[in-house]
Amino acid sequence: MNKNLESITADRPNIITSQIEAISFYRKMDIKETVKEMIAGKYVIVEEFYSNGLLVLGELKKRLSFKYTDKSFQGQRAYRSAFREASHRLLIKVKENKLTVKKGPKVGWLELLYPDVSEFYVSFPEVQGMNSSWEWYKKGIEIKTLDITLKPYYNTYFPTRFDHLKLFDKWLKKYDGSKEKAIEIGVGSGVLSFQLIQNGFNDIFASDTNKNAIIGVSQECERLGFKDNITLSQGDLFENCDVKADVIVFNPPWIKAKHKLEEGIDKAMYYEDGLFDRFFEQAQNHLKPDGKIVMIFSNLAEVIETQSAHPIIDELRNNGRFRKDLHLTREVRASSRRTKREDNRKNEKVELWVLAAKTKK
Ligand SMILES: C[S@@+](CC[C@H](N)C(=O)[O-])C[C@H]1O[C@@H](n2cnc3c(N)ncnc32)[C@H](O)[C@@H]1O
Structure with a gap:
């Protein structure tokens, strides 16, 4: 029934499997300072709770919206692109196909798309995308x-x-x-x-x-x-x-x-x-x-x-x-x-x- 199915592998979000230099973010830390560093190019790893990642993204949005005040189509595109770039430096660790933080969602795609990798980092927005896709898939x-x-x-x-x-x-x-x-x-x-x-x-x-x-x-x-x-x-x-x-x-x-x-x-x-x-x-x-x-x-x-x-x-x-x-x-x-x-x-x-x-x- 398939012309070339055996030869294709699914597209999946990029992952990092090596050790990286990054800031580990815990709730007690200074979020403004963390986000400043993230915008400047540093990786940040979400620790403890999944919701810590949401906090960092919220702060990133706030900070960038002060900077990108132009509400025109072009202005908003520049804002979105800056958000996209910086937010992908927010990482979360996956071990045995599960998120390592507490109270995170169970994202079935982690198992289905990465059967071959036991430990890696993936960006927080990619996890959000996989999670929403998984909800549609399940339901x-x-x-x-x-x-x-x-x-x-x-x-x-x-x-x-x-x-x-x-x-x-x-x-x-x-x-x-x-x-x-x-x-x-x-x-x-x-x-x-x-x-x-x-x-x-x-x-x-x-x-x-x-x-x-x-x-x-x-x-x-x-x-x-x-x-x-x-x-x-x-x-x-x-x-x-x-x-x-x-x-x-x-x-x-x-x-x-x-x-x-x-x-x-x-x-x-x-x-x-x-x-x-x-x-x-x-x-x-x-x-x-x-x-x-x-x-x-x-x-x-x-x-x-x-x-x-x-x-x-x-x-x-x-x-x-x-x-x-x-x-x-x-x-x-x-x-x-x-x-x-x-x-x-x-x-x-x-x-x-x-x-x-x-x-x-
Ligand atoms: C609007 S979606 C429609 C999907 C589905 N047929 C439906 O009606 O819900 C367009 C689809 O065309 C595919 N597509 C775009 N360019 C194509 C191309 N050059 N050859 C084959 N498929 C293409 C896209 O990947 C996408 O799945």
């Missing part, structure tokens, strides 16, 4: 459209709002073409492929650049009994794909990157120049003559900044390779009405595009 994400609970692997994109799944479900229910073969690009937590399976597609090729997504979906397929239905491949777009499909599905990243993309989850949100052009060019070779490309997109980029491009509209306008078959939209239901972020995003709509190859004259 699972209930997907009502599918009647299953997903367990997203560490550092993998998973849906927290479900409007695009409802749109896709609506299209799948009406689709009456062949269901012999499907391809999903950017499989993430597997949710769209699982929708395909539940709607009668039994032979799917699915890829993702993110190694953890491929490992996670492979485990999910075992757990949910879908392993005979999906061939997984870690790689770029249609790399390793030698089939032609009736349906090609892609829920791509929605925002054009202004930074250099990192491997992993960064590529779930942001796309680099040329991604869509490469996708459409390769899709031509993997689509059966009557096949459909189904893409999920959103006006999120426009909501954030009005001058943004729309790569699907651009493709239809400029390249003459595909025609539009269908375009559905749905307002995104805010997950919480109270947060400012949701207010900014109140005009957000999710889109489903169905494209077909233009017949050559």
